[in-house]
Amino acid sequence: MKTVTKTAFSNFRQNRSRNVLCGIAILLTTLLIFLVLNIGANMFTIQFAGVNAYYPTYHCMFRQVSQENADALAVHDDIETLGLRADFGQVTGADICSDTGASAGSAASGHVSSDDADIMLMSVDQTGLALNKTELEQGSFPEEEKEIAVYRSMLDEFGISADIGDEITLSFQLFEEGGLGYETQDTFRISGFLTNSDAAASSNTFVVLTSMDYMKKCIPADQREYRVMFRLTDAKGKTSDAIEEQARQIAAGFGINENDIVFNSEYLMANYVDPGLTAGVAAIILVIIFAGILTIYSIYYVSMIPKVREYGRLKALGASKRQIRQIVFREGLIAAAAALPVGLLLGSVISRPVILSMFGLYGSDSNLDPSAKAFNSLCADLVQSGQVSLFHWWIYLLTVAAVLVTVYLALIRPMRIASKISPVEAMRYQGESRKGKSRKGYQNMNLFRLTLAGLSRNKKRTFLTITTLSVIGILFMTVATVISCADPKELAHEDIDSDCRITIDSWEGDKMNPQRSWSEIMKNNPMDEEFMQQLSSVPGVEDVRTSTYLAGELPDLDPDGIISGADVAGIDSSRARELERTIIDGDFTWEELLSGDQIVAKWSFAVFYPEAEVGDPIRIRFDTPDGPVERTFTLAGICRYSEGFSGSLFVLPQEVLAQICPYNLTDTCDITVDPAHKDAAYAGIRELADSSGLFVLDTYEEFLDTWEGTMSFISYAGYAFLVILGAIGIMNLINTMINSIYTRRHELGMLQAIGLSERQLLRMMQTEGLFYTVCTLILSLGIGSLAGFGAYQYASSTGMLNITVFHYPALQAVLLAAVVLAVQLTLTGAVTAGFGRLSLIDRIRYSE
Template sequence: MISTNNRKTIAALAKKSLKANRARNFTIICAIVLTTVLITAVFTMALSINKSMQHAQMQTTGSDYHGSFKYLNPAELEKLKNHPSIKEYGVFLKVGDISTSLFKNNRVEVLRVDENYVKHGFINFIAGGLPSRVDEIVLNTWALDMLGAKHELGQIVKLDIDTGEKVISQDFKISGFYETDQNLAMSGLAFVSEAFTQKNISQIDPDLSEATGSYVNTSDLAVMFNNSYNIEKKVQKILADTGLDVPYGVNPAYTSVSLSENLVNIIPYAVVILITMLSGYLLIYNIFFISVVRDVKFYGLLKTIGTTPRQLKKIISIQARSLYLVALPFGLGFGYLLGLLVLPMANSISSNTSGNVYSASPWIFIGAAAFSFMTVWIAASKPGRMASRTSPVEAVKFAGVSSIGKRKTKKSKHGAKLHNMAFSNLLRSKKKLILMLSSLSLSIILFSTIFTVISSLDVNKYLRAFISGDFVVQNEVLVSIRGARDGDPYKLSEEFANNLSKIDGVESVDKVYYRYVPYPVDDAVRAILEPSAAAADPHPYLLSTLDKGGMIYIKLYGLDPGWYDLLDKDIIEGEFNRQKFSSGKYVIITEANLMEEDSYRSYYHPGDTITFGKSGKSYEVMAVLKNDAVYAATTKAFSVLGYNAFLPAPELQKEIPQGTDPAYIVSATLHVDPTKLDQVEQAAKALTDSTNELTLKSREDYKEELGGFIRIFQTIGYSLSLVIALIGVLNYVNTVLTGVISRRNEFAMLESIGMTKKQLKRMLIYEGLYNVLCTVLITSTLGVLLTYKISKSITEVIAFTVFRMSWLPFIFTVPVMLIIAFAVTLRAYKTISQATIVERLREIE
């Protein structure tokens, strides 16, 4: 066979076919744009959220450096920083701590740093810069506030700096100041000059300082590499090359918060991408399938003149790629903008407080383009194969439906019924019907799932987890939602609580007392933990706990009577008796938090006795609760292998064990006269605003938080449902319109033998109603089952939900589908009725 170069001819045929199908092209472009928009938005959100998480972790760590070498002497520092694999570095020297009494509960570390460290350490000067003179210093704004100094350069502050060997007391001039979050672990930093360190600590031996644990006059070298892959291996290679053995660290922002670190984090994004790809596939495939069916005679004629099957597939492939290239820029652009708009809402659901960090990674566009192309390629490949396999003779005889086996002749005494004809027409092309119903059903199932999850969010359960009265004053030093922070843990004192109770309108104040106590591993504890220790590769902490003298740590809470109503919730064993509990002879415990994920067991059972500390007093276990029971009264943190224990408040106000400091107060809950809520809030706010350690929140504040979460969930969820539904509706419209157009000759023949236009219109309406009925049957059976399974699995992992299955989404979509079906049918009928019967019959010739 003579090989000919006919690529230009094939491309020309594909181009002319595109020009001849403008309506089809527009629909496919819309489908590709919608598909690409959603995929791009998901990639944008995923990478931006990952970057925001990294940024938050970096702020907590103190810099965006990849890693660091710690406690170096000058020789080690010089040797390490000249290694060729280090792209950039910053150095800071440890000087000591500010020991001024004002900073008793807020540690401020004094360092000497270089400009590189400032650049990578999130230190953005409001004014000024690093010090150069011996009497200059840089402080942050909250440190200036504690000193009572103005936010101005040149302010004089008197500070005591403890270097370990001596305390340096002198007046410093502010050479620069910056703002930072006081709750971040690395927020307490002050910077002095090289002149200061030369004068005051240069004589301190860094090796001796490291050995004693003061680390004064030792340097840390923070380093950046070309990329963040395998940071630890790169750090270890530097140590191997230099022959040094010094401590090092790897920035956890590059290892512990990545979405790829835990595959569970990727699942929601993967599900959305798969649903989007499936919806886009159904529409694009259906359009190409219908296009091939409609133009099958054209492809048959091409075969008669020598076009090969491969060339026919190439024609459809070129069309698909051309439409993809036209739609891609719009999809990527709109999708990226959508992702940026949705990101603040998605971030507000999490506890990330560092703000939104937007990613412009090329992987967003590469990934979205690849997934979108994959969808188009898969959707167009099968119709292409179908066109290539059709023989010329079959193509000329093709009428739009396939006949398998012997056709059955239907007999009727009273003539053909319109509804029977409509039902038969519906089943003539089962493949097109299945594709259309799948697309419509998918959007309804997605909508009903999101609706069910949102309707399952329970306001009362949410409130019970945070507040039991009208207002709560919370000790932020103890409550660990965002991690423990510096401050005075006794700021919420008995005196402060008494002042709250004296506010006009406050009916009662319920306090929660707290102690964190070690408990020796007894036989009951050992019986639960030893099987886990015997398993392969047990956790080192578990083994050390089971060693001789090992301890588990218990969080003891003393509750005022106002909390008792929550103690009979989430009971696993036993029952709660208010009078017996108030006697001080009983304790209520929770399940222990074991090493395995979501693994909880109780060491003790009702009737067992427990003795806490050295008091010698034993308590009988009254009941066992779930691990996170009475969450609102706790510090919001749980000790591994330990458990929570609840006693009446007077028991914890006593010294247990003897000679220890008083128990902390975690929170004070205010029960208020409903007519005086506003004035109590103002008075309580005036008290709590005077200190950084305490916060005041009301029931309305928590309701607003949940309302914000619901609004975000609704916006994201319903927007996704709307786009998927739009794809489904486009699929339906395209199927009906092209189906009617491809059968225009058949309808002309029916009219020629006596069918009226009114009857034809009724038959088409029946077909639309059958489509709706089939969709309803699918969604009310399989759809309900899928909605139930998916929604229940989602609500089980979201706190503050009570699963509620609802039929409303399925009922609500029926009239919408009826309206769409009726409107599309009328439009389809109008399309074919414009030509006369004679004109349509002539098309058969």
């Protein structure tokens, strides 16, 4: 055994150039695997740590739970901890009590009503407060019956200046069966101030936290409705799906409605395994391992030819097959042992700045809402303060395992070649020899024909080198195509096809906010004639185009309403041609649609309902203020219209939609502004958009900003990944070039003896190198372009990255060609220069 290891060591030293290249390839493979694993895992770890620091820690919450059920749930076997919260009234006004030192600011009367603010009277027990991560800026939580904790900003809103220990009188209405009760008043002592005062102020929603005792005094036991927040027992190691299923079962046992189950999704996702989550990371790792195997195998295979004679000699001296295999494998292991730690070290050093820059990039995205920004900077803080460790032993272990597997898989075949060959064969081994005994050949020879004959001699080596390089080239072209198709300007236009857009923000099925359902809003739609006139008269506004909207269900296709629902947009005739241009299936005219019995679906409809075909009847049950209205249409066609054209699954002429529901259905205004007066126009539009809490304003610039941020990140990460992968490939090219010259130095010397001049030798080497380059480029650009087009088609059919228009990555293709050509020419130059230092006679003598 000792001899085997010693021989492996001396082989390692002797084959220095091969092992250095192999080592670099292993190092780069290690680096890539480590970075992907570590960054991938840490993005989650950090966000999860952020979630744990930011979000409540309960698993699930049941709403509208009676006192009796709450008591029963508290002792349920499957529930580990349980917290209670009761929202029991709404504050309508506040008064100061002058004898305690509190003072009213602007309010002369001392009583201020809360017309604008939404203030909930709420009590939460100790466990609930802990589960909710409720914190105080100052003071303590209410314990005595008449104590409260409030936001300072709420007092500011009322114009009251008060401190801990001060008393204030609140006017409020208690929740009773069937609605709100009569206004009453009570005086409370402020025991503490709640944190996040500014966030509460910006959303204009405040909370007055009372003691549980006070709530119990106000609300009789049989009328109490709790929100029960709980953590399940033995949840560690469970998947988020399993936790959700268990909670549903508990709910069913207590007759709790499905709509009253709320999962703490952020927390569950952060703490429990999501089975689909690891698939992406695993796929990338597999690509790297594949490239690593191909490269290391290729390096070994190519440099095996001169080594085989040595193995043959060892065999002649009595080494067994097993020993030869061990020598080859150990030599590889020694290279890995040298390269692995360096790769891990390099990866560990690089990880931190990369991860921080990723959070920095997200954090600086101007389009993010403030809470997401705050979350990202919280995550960055967690990393910088060292509260979250970026280094996990299992990532190191996994990387080492993956690299060793790569090296082993790459060495299987070289090990077999070396061990199988007989000593006699080994002495004459020239690589996998040609199958045939003869060759037709040429009557006249020239340099080019000589070069071709040399290349064809080691077809497998030539093929392997070209394949390895091409695989990386193809990957590059595919990624480059996707990136080049994802032009931020186009992507932004996909989201919005005007300069800016005001929409009504409505949503269905929210029992807490039934007023936000579209059928409620349309009864008193703020996008009325007057609004439209105001909008059109804003200086700089050139055009306003409206769309109407109706929400509905698909009772036949989606009876449970879990797939898509049926939202329908009404467009006017000015967009008829645009719609017709996007037809991908079926055929219709605007006039046919106006008849009212045909409907057009978006491309995603075909994804949701693959069995549905053009010509099929589509029954839709519309939600209208007057109750459901059913209509059956014929599916006239499927169109690939953009999100900017309409976000709805179906499109009808506005006239048809108006016949179904006689209310004001306008929900979107697409506004075109005069570029010369853009700023003034935007300011005017923004003012109008702010006039109602129902309006949401989106601008093209905001979408553009988001897409530019996203795409710069994707291209930065994508190209960085490919550059390292490319470096692995280049190791392979270097090895092939060195080998093709050095293993043939005797043969080349002979050629020179019989008349090959130095210049001809250089030309021969260049032609060989050029052959690799041209083949690699043909394959990379040819197959890569096809693969890129495939990726584009996949992206556009699934709506990935909003891609719709194909852009050939011409610049990247030229760049790839230039880099491959430059690398290859430099390599040929360097290798031939090194070879030139050997005197002709040394070359001839070599092997003798």
